[in-house]
Amino acid sequence: MVHLMSLSTLAFDADDTLWENEHIFHLTEKRFRDLLADHTKPEELSDSLLAMEKKNLRYYGYGIKGFTLSMVETAIEATGGQIPATVIQEILNAGREMHDHPVEPLPHVETTLKKLSGQYRLVVITKGDLFDQERKLAQSGLGDYFDAIEIVSEKTTETYQRIFDQFGDGPARSMMIGNSLKSDILPAINAGSWGVYIPYALTWAHEKADLPENHPQLKQLTHIGELPDFLAALT
Numbered sequence: 001m002v003h004l005m006s007l008s009t010l011a012f013d014a015d016d017t018l019w020e021n022e023h024i025f026h027l028t029e030k031r032f033r034d035l036l037a038d039h040t041k042p043e044e045l046s047d048s049l050l051a052m053e054k055k056n057l058r059y060y061g062y063g064i065k066g067f068t069l070s071m072v073e074t075a076i077e078a079t080g081g082q083i084p085a086t087v088i089q090e091i092l093n094a095g096r097e098m099h100d101h102p103v104e105p106l107p108h109v110e111t112t113l114k115k116l117s118g119q120y121r122l123v124v125i126t127k128g129d130l131f132d133q134e135r136k137l138a139q140s141g142l143g144d145y146f147d148a149i150e151i152v153s154e155k156t157t158e159t160y161q162r163i164f165d166q167f168g169d170g171p172a173r174s175m176m177i178g179n180s181l182k183s184d185i186l187p188a189i190n191a192g193s194w195g196v197y198i199p200y201a202l203t204w205a206h207e208k209a210d211l212p213e214n215h216p217q218l219k220q221l222t223h224i225g226e227l228p229d230f231l232a233a234l235t
Helices: 022-035 042-060 064-078 085-100 109-116 130-140 157-167 181-190 224-232
Strands: 009-012 121-127 148-152 174-178 194-197 218-220
Touching (some): 022 064, 121 157, 174 181, 181 194
């Protein structure tokens, strides 16, 4: 593993790494299935919604707005265009309620950032709607801990290369911490950085990937509070 003295930059995912996010989507999807219960089977509706979300990523990107529009479009298809306007209004209301949901840091997050701030450059790398991610960061109260905030449309190997070159000392002296193997860990280590995978209880199907076995640049932790001790053990 990398020597502590050579590591200068720590990058953190936001949703489900710094604060809860996916459970709000799961609760809203359940509400969506209930609204359409008379028109289609719940499991079929979930599959249709996931397919619609994937199709719409190129148009709406990630986040609440795209999810809400995908629910509306899925409802129209599931009912053959016969969806009542009142149900569409309920779907739009659900999207607004997601937006208004309070943002609170996950356990151990703030104490961990306090310990690491000043020792390393701290960067947020998150994807999604610019307005929504800025809102969540502001409401979380964590913004002052970070030296840079990068909100990107997609997390690729090239994304991490660019950010670690711009805000750090290159990928080899940087570490990415996140809950998504597909978006946070695999492209980061492919760029040459180090990855710390911290699983979250819920994972969007689109973000699932296989965990590499015995990868020298990858470490899995139970929760973010273990990060300072892990870094200290690298000396």
